[in-house]
Amino acid sequence: MKFVGLYKNSQVFKIALGIAIVFVGYIASVFYTQMRSLDSSVSLIANATETQLELEKVLSIISIYETNLRSFIITKDDSYLKNRFLRKGEIESNLKRIDKLVANNPARIKDVKRLKELIDYRFELFRETLLLAKSKSPNSLILNAKLQESNEFTEAMKNFVYKTINAEGDKVKIHNSNHQFELQDSIISAFLLVILSLLILLLSFNKMNVDIDELKKANDELKFLNRSFNEAEKIAGFGHWKVNLVTNTYTFSDNFYRLLEVEPQSFSPSLESISQFIHPDDKEYVSDMHLQSLKTYKPTSIMFRFILPSGEMKYVMSVGSFVENSDGEMVKTGVNYDMTDQFKRTLELEENNRELKSINEELESFNNIVSHDLQEPLHKIQMFISRIEAKENDALSDQGKVYFSKIRTSANKMQTLLIDLVNYSRTIKGDKVFEETNLNELVLQVIDDLSSDIEEKKAKITVSDLPTVKVISFQIEQLFINLISNSLKYCKENVAAQISIFSEEIEEHEIRDNEKVSNDNFYKIVIKDNGIGFKQEYADKIFILFQRLETGAQYSGTGLGLAICKRIVENHNGFIQVTSEPNVGSEFSIFIPKKA
Structure with missing residues (x-):
């Protein structure tokens, strides 16, 4: 009171x-x-x-x-x-x-x-x-x-x-x-x-009617939402439109006009006025789709082209659906949004895909040539070399025998090169099916396959407990074949080769692309030998295609073996490193992710 x-x-x-x-x-x-x-x-x-x-x-x-x-x-x-x-x-x-x-x-x-x-x-x-x-x-x-x-x-x-x-x-x-x-x-x-x-x-206004006050608040909120929506249209690059099916009146938002590069409300909204901006090749299709939807009340999603006043062509996606307004009248509402950049990127991707497909086909053709067309005449050359050596060797002069030996060696080198090329192409294009693989069993199988080479070098190979990893099995098998063969090839003369294969913890200083790796994310598998080794400055060079540090006659090879190893490890999102010292040996470290 x-x-x-x-x-x-x-x-x-x-x-x-x-x-x-x-x-x-x-x-x-x-x-x-x-x-x-x-x-x-x-x-x-x-x-x-x-x-x-x-x-x-x-x-x-x-x-x-x-x-x-x-x-x-x-x-x-x-x-x-x-x-x-x-x-x-x-x-x-x-x-x-x-x-x-x-x-x-x-x-x-x-x-x-x-x-x-x-x-x-x-x-x-x-x-x-x-x-x-x-x-x-x-x-x-x-x-x-x-x-x-x-x-x-x-x-x-x-x-x-x-x-x-x-x-x-x-x-x-x-x-x-x-x-x-x-x-x-x-x-x-x-x-x-x-x-x-x-x-x-x-x-x-203590006596003002509460309903009027609520109406004002609602009106203010509606204006705010309208302004927000207009700003959202500008930011998102779309414009909305609607058509009342009872009165046949069209309404375009301000940003709808801006998409056409004209001033808002610069012309009366209608199907005829907007048709003048549609590309001639799309006009009939767009008009038919829109008018048909007005009869069936089915939503539409149409992509077409606008020709702007500047002459520029713009790709637009128009999506519309039907609702009833407060008067019970059916209204079709929709939005048009600019798809030009996305459409151009799609075209670029399609073109890139076509190029990739062409490159894959060329690789496949090359693979077929290497694995079949080139090896067929090479097999015949080797066959006739064997026949001549068996039946005509005594008829050859000493110099001829030397020449013939060089022919046989060159043919064998060529066969090795073709096999390595096929193996390398398999690492690029082969099916990448990951499966749980026990590396202990896999390495023992590789050792068994290389038993003749191991006996020839009088090598001793020790294998410690290796993990079970989800990998591409045949590629990892090729990886161990290449690395063990490499250690056997470059062993010291008159010294029995000692090769150790084991898994160890990752040290804190080990990095990949300037990022540290940890035991939580990677397995580390080491292949260590007591071979001739090499200078550490060449550690990266040995993984490059056709690069060989030793070119003496006693060291055969094509320079593809370690390049294949690098490709295989990269196929598994891992990496490979090597440390070496001349006349001491080499140590190859393979880092494979724990999650494929």
């Missing part, structure tokens, strides 16, 4: 209302400041994110140039050097954008300046390498050294750029954290603002 008396006093009411309005004005100013701060946070986050993206683009362009240069060195195909090869125009555009983004950040300006110096030097390395590759008699050692220098410099540049990217990422995290705090404060301010506004309404 005391409150009612104060409320009826107009002077008291005016004072209370004035105080409330002042307080609301203060809260509103605080809220406005918070909104400005939020906007600033969003801008800073966007700036840092865009800086990261531009830096990633720079690295991507450097990688493309490096790939093209390596492809040219390997294939000598000038097509890799076309399209303004080694021009820095695109990178300079990225750097200009980065300069603008970091204009207010002295520390980042210094980083960008350093990045420009690194890029200049990287392009100098590109040019030096290209000149070496294009020379009439390129020195492979110098070229390889230059490529190695380029690789190391690229890695250093990547580390520098990723350090900058990570710094920008840390900045984004800080801004995000601040943004969250500011957002919470703004919510509280907004809440207080709403509460005080409601209090003023209660003081000012």
